[in-house]
Amino acid sequence: MASEHKPLAGKVAVVTGATRGCGRGIAVELGAAGAAVYVTGRTTRDVASPIKRAETIEETAELVDAAGGTGIAVRCDFSAVSDVEALRDRVARDHGHVDVLVDDVWGGDPFVEFGTPFWESDLDKALGVVRNGVDTHLIALHKLLPLVVDRPGGLVVEVTDGDTDRYWPGVGIPYFVVKSSIRAIGRVLGADLAAHGTTGLAVTPGFLRSEMMLEHFGVTEATWRDGVAKDPNYIMSETPNYVGRAIAALAADPGVSRFAGQVLASWTLMREYGFTDLDGTRPDWGRWHDDVVDRGVDPTTVDAAAYR
Template identity: 55%
Template sequence: MINETQEQLPLAGRVALVAGATRGAGRAIAVQLGTAGATVYVTGRTTRVKVSEVGRSTETIEETAELVTAAGGTGIAVPTDHLEPDQVRALVDRIDREQDGRLDVLVNDVWGGEHLIGGSFGKKTWDIALADGLRMLELGVKTHLITSHAALPLLTRRPGGLVVEVTDGTTAYNGTHYRENLFYDLAKNAPIRMAFGLAKELADTGGTAVSVSPGWLRSEQMLAHFGVTEDNWRDATKKLPDFGISESPVYVGRAVAALAADPERARWNGQSLDSGQLARAYGFTDADGSRPDSWGFMLAKEADPDVRVEDYR
């Protein structure tokens, strides 16, 4: 019976913190960790009574927590601004108290900087509003550092903890491609390096740190941008055929849940990973049963403009 339960709910008894779980990849990661049986603390700035600067009131951390619980885990919403060290320390202290000093998984997914990008890709650094650029670095880098600084003393009390730095892009792609906005480029490369450094620091505790990138993510904001929903997202390929390689947030959620449940995950320590790569390694699929490889497709298309999306799903 125990073995059967462990197989069905491999993360039963485990405690996770998903920082930045209001929507998109963070929400999906939290839900998939819940599906595997974990207790998941979900944080963010948008609640049912307060909206963050992103300006989307339709997604809240309370809803994410409810989805985690409905999936089979235990979702706990804690409003947190991860730029405020006191709030983050209070969050970690709460986890410590409520979970008997246990934290097994830390997912750093805080971002919320899309509204700062509009029209800035391809511009020179000095032509981008400095305040917007620095805010991107605060949201995408400083938040991760504050959260790790506060949470890792708790996570390292037990051997084998997992840290996942969620970003946009992999070493294979970002290492040879400029992301067309220096601030954005720095914000999305920093988590890759953070995971590399934390892997060294966690090694003596048996811990693992990795960076994980979704591919072309069909987040709520991306769907809204194309004027489609998850039910009819393929309609957007009429305007942009390459959108056919996109993936739902479920895909990266399953990637992180698979990592968290893998007793041999230390083999990935320090590496830059993506959802398609992990799908091939662990055998899971996206919500529609496909297995998209967004980053593989983008690299292949540079060599062969006629490459087909269908060959990478």
């Protein structure tokens, strides 16, 4: 039975790509809301993915447990149809359905060549970005959607990067194709799932403080503000839990269908639901980007507190 503090108690969620980053933050916050969360990805304590990072699905599942939910770690390579079918069968045996499906699988980082003209890039890497970023989403949806649409009230979230199809020079064709495709899938799901009483949409984080981004800036979560020395706009960054709280709020909202087919951002959902990031602030990357980045204002001259 759901309660005010555990609005997703009794609900079953599947998060793809939950080993680290957004996926981990989303899984943890769904757990904090009381859900049983299938934490899926390629890296376990026994088997590393090609990305060869230290984070594991077991660690994420333990964080879900610690937050108050039930974490269920299941290794799954979403580029392998048989793996996804096995995941589907496991969830069907355990619970028979899925209430919340969050499609966050990525795995394209080793292949992205930011700043390289496409015609000078490695074609195999370019295709790897698309296969890891789009094919995996299609496979996950094809195999897992039947568990969502078998009863009304489900939610399917596609996780992307950016809430518009505006192109930023240097991002490159492959990455842009992936993230714009995920936004498009969210729009299509909004239309196609409505007849089944299911809501489909897309969500994006803002300037993310994932494990990889913290390393890129040479900081830890405790010292993240030091990253402004490398990029002053980092002052408006957010933890992966922020978008996690956004998605948990959507999942707990009985009127979520009003957002069907939309591409929503952590900051727009913060304005809708009033949640905070882990430090109690409300970073508004969208407003900061409009007022500071787009206008070419020196970020060091702006009161960042007014945007958090």
